[in-house]
Amino acid sequence: xxxxxxxSNVAAAPAPAPAEAPGRASGKPAxxxxxxxxxxxxxxxxxxxxxxxxxxxxxxxxxxxAANVLPAPSAVALAGWNAIKSGELxxxxxxxxxxxxxxxxxxxxxxxxxxxxxxxxALSYRYTDTTLQMVRNVPHxxxxxxxxxxxxxxxxxxxxxxxxxxxxxxxxNTLHGVRTVDxxxxxxxxxxxxxxxxxxxxVILPGALPSIFVGLRFALGIMWLTLIxxxxxxxxxxxxxxxxxxxxxxxxxxxVLAILIYALLGKLADVLTRWLERACLQWHxxxxxxxx
Amino acid sequence: xTAAPSPASFVTPAHGLGVRLEHLGKQFGAKRVxxxxxxxxxxxxxVAIVGKxxxxxxxLLRLVSGLDEPSSGRIVFDGxxxxxxxxxxxxxxxxxxxxxxxSNAEVGLPASVKGEQRHARAHAILAEVGLADRxxxxxxxxxxxxxxxxxxxRALASGPRLLALxxxxxxxxxxxxxxxxxxxxxxxxxxxxxxILVTHDVSEALALADRVLLIDxxxxxxxxxxxxxRPRQRGSAELARLEGRILDQxxxx
Numbered sequence: 399x400x401x402x403x404x405x406s407n408v409a410a411a412p413a414p415a416p417a418e419a420p421g422r423a424s425g426k427p428a429x430x431x432x433x434x435x436x437x438x439x440x441x442x443x444x445x446x447x448x449x450x451x452x453x454x455x456x457x458x459x460x461x462x463x464a465a466n467v468l469p470a471p472s473a474v475a476l477a478g479w480n481a482i483k484s485g486e487l488x489x490x491x492x493x494x495x496x497x498x499x500x501x502x503x504x505x506x507x508x509x510x511x512x513x514x515x516x517x518x519x520a521l522s523y524r525y526t527d528t529t530l531q532m533v534r535n536v537p538h539x540x541x542x543x544x545x546x547x548x549x550x551x552x553x554x555x556x557x558x559x560x561x562x563x564x565x566x567x568x569x570x571n572t573l574h575g576v577r578t579v580d581x582x583x584x585x586x587x588x589x590x591x592x593x594x595x596x597x598x599x600x601v602i603l604p605g606a607l608p609s610i611f612v613g614l615r616f617a618l619g620i621m622w623l624t625l626i627x628x629x630x631x632x633x634x635x636x637x638x639x640x641x642x643x644x645x646x647x648x649x650x651x652x653x654v655l656a657i658l659i660y661a662l663l664g665k666l667a668d669v670l671t672r673w674l675e676r677a678c679l680q681w682h683x684x685x686x687x688x689x690x
Numbered sequence: 691x692t693a694a695p696s697p698a699s700f701v702t703p704a705h706g707l708g709v710r711l712e713h714l715g716k717q718f719g720a721k722r723v724x725x726x727x728x729x730x731x732x733x734x735x736x737v738a739i740v741g742k743x744x745x746x747x748x749x750l751l752r753l754v755s756g757l758d759e760p761s762s763g764r765i766v767f768d769g770x771x772x773x774x775x776x777x778x779x780x781x782x783x784x785x786x787x788x789x790x791x792x793s794n795a796e797v798g799l800p801a802s803v804k805g806e807q808r809h810a811r812a813h814a815i816l817a818e819v820g821l822a823d824r825x826x827x828x829x830x831x832x833x834x835x836x837x838x839x840x841x842x843x844r845a846l847a848s849g850p851r852l853l854a855l856x857x858x859x860x861x862x863x864x865x866x867x868x869x870x871x872x873x874x875x876x877x878x879x880x881x882x883x884x885x886i887l888v889t890h891d892v893s894e895a896l897a898l899a900d901r902v903l904l905i906d907x908x909x910x911x912x913x914x915x916x917x918x919x920r921p922r923q924r925g926s927a928e929l930a931r932l933e934g935r936i937l938d939q940x941x942x943x
Contacts, residue, residue: 591801
């Protein structure tokens with residue numbers, strides 16, 4: 399078992415990479431102020447995490463924090479390096495990411511379709527919204543026992559839970575977005591002879607898009623949360639499974655590693671959404687860079 | 691439709707569309723907003739409709755442009771009055787915030803115009819309203835007057851035979867408004883479409899229109915020809931006299 403092997407390598411640890419960041423910033427001469435300011439604004443968000451890691455490393459090094467409670471960051475980094483070398487980390491990350499994205503795609507598309515349909519047609523809204531709101535009020539994680547009975551611990555179980563979890567934020571925000579598109583613009587589109595499809599494509603969908611993005615960002619948070627819980631309880635691969643295996647063998651460094659990777663993946667998803675938002679909502683004054 | 695898109699020929703030579711209103715009435719619930727309006731507007735005429743707020747002048751425009759259905763009577767056009775022949779310009783610019791200026795102007799083009807032709811014609815019409823250099827901008831960076839000029843370009847893009855203007859300058863500052871008035875007058879003189887302008891500003895009505903209609907109590911209270919040469923001298927004695935007459939009538943009731 400490679401996880402047990404990793405544990406023996408924890409002792410000798412090199413300095414962690416993130417600690418370099420604040421040193422680089424303070425080393426700059428004050429002569430080129432604008433560039434310093436640019437660098438400063440870019441790394442500002444990382445100063446606190448870096449200091450925390452330094453402090454944590456120091457406290458671990460001096461023995462204030464016992465290694466079997468919380469291993470030093472260097473030990474976690476080393477465990478991560480070894481897991482990367484053995485290919486295990488990327489395998490589990492890949493499995494988890496694939497599950498997350500598949501669930502997001504399925505639940506997101508269903509939410510989008512229902513949100514648009516119920517936003518546009520009163521009939522569809524009257525007949526489905528009450529049901530959807532009732533289902534929404536059941537915490538989807540409460541379905542885990544039932545889902546295990548239905549699907550066992552196979553992929554379907556995770557897909558089902560993630561899809562169910564991401565469905566509601568996307569549904570509600572899409573519905574809200576479609577319903578609050580400026581009625582004056584819709585009237586303009588009608589008067590200017592837009593067909594129903596053109597009206598949807600050129601007026602309603604772009605008008606609802608900012609709201610849909612809000613839904614997407616809520617959905618991403620729920621997506622990771624659901625996946626972690628589902629993988630921790632019932633899985634035979636993935637990051638949650640890796641963490642639970644490590645717990646059984648008391649590999650605290652791997653457990654911490656899994657938690658940190660969840661944080662990184664969450665941040666990555668957020669960055670990607672922001673980027674997508676910026677690309678799709680260029681017209682929105684909130685997303686226009688002042689120096690144009 | 692296949693004419694080369696040079697700035698001067700972005701529309702087929704337009705001629706106005708005449709309209710006749712016969713016993714036109716409109717009721718909202720028990721409230722009678724318009725009552726038996728009989729009116730003939732000849733092709734190519736510039737008509738201004740003035741009146742106190744809530745007198746039904748905007749309702750009349752919405753009926754003529756087909757946004758609302760009349761409760762009684764009918765509207766007769768002396769030709770086709772589909773979307774391309776009859777355009778409306780609203781009080782708000784109503785530009786699509788997610789479309790560039792050029793693309794907003796293209797909204798007014800008929801669907802039959804495709805591809806490069808679309809861009810070329812939209813460019814030509816933007817040049818006409820003096821915004822050719824802003825074609826690539828988002829509407830949010832334009833001033834109120836510029837937005838309204840894009841809306842005018844959009845309304846004119848299909849070469850309408852009747853243009854309904856629903857207080858399009860109401861939200862602009864005084865100087866921008868005068869600029870826009872000259873722009874509208876210049877384009878109207880070139881294209882000779884029928885123009886129906888609803889406004890609460892009597893001096894604006896007199897600066898632009900061949901004929902001013904005063905609506906009061908759901909009826910035409912005054913139908914006044916303005917036979918003055920263009921461009922009209924702001925603050926001239928004749929304009930002041932006509933303005934006095936309209937205002938007297940407005941407050942006499």
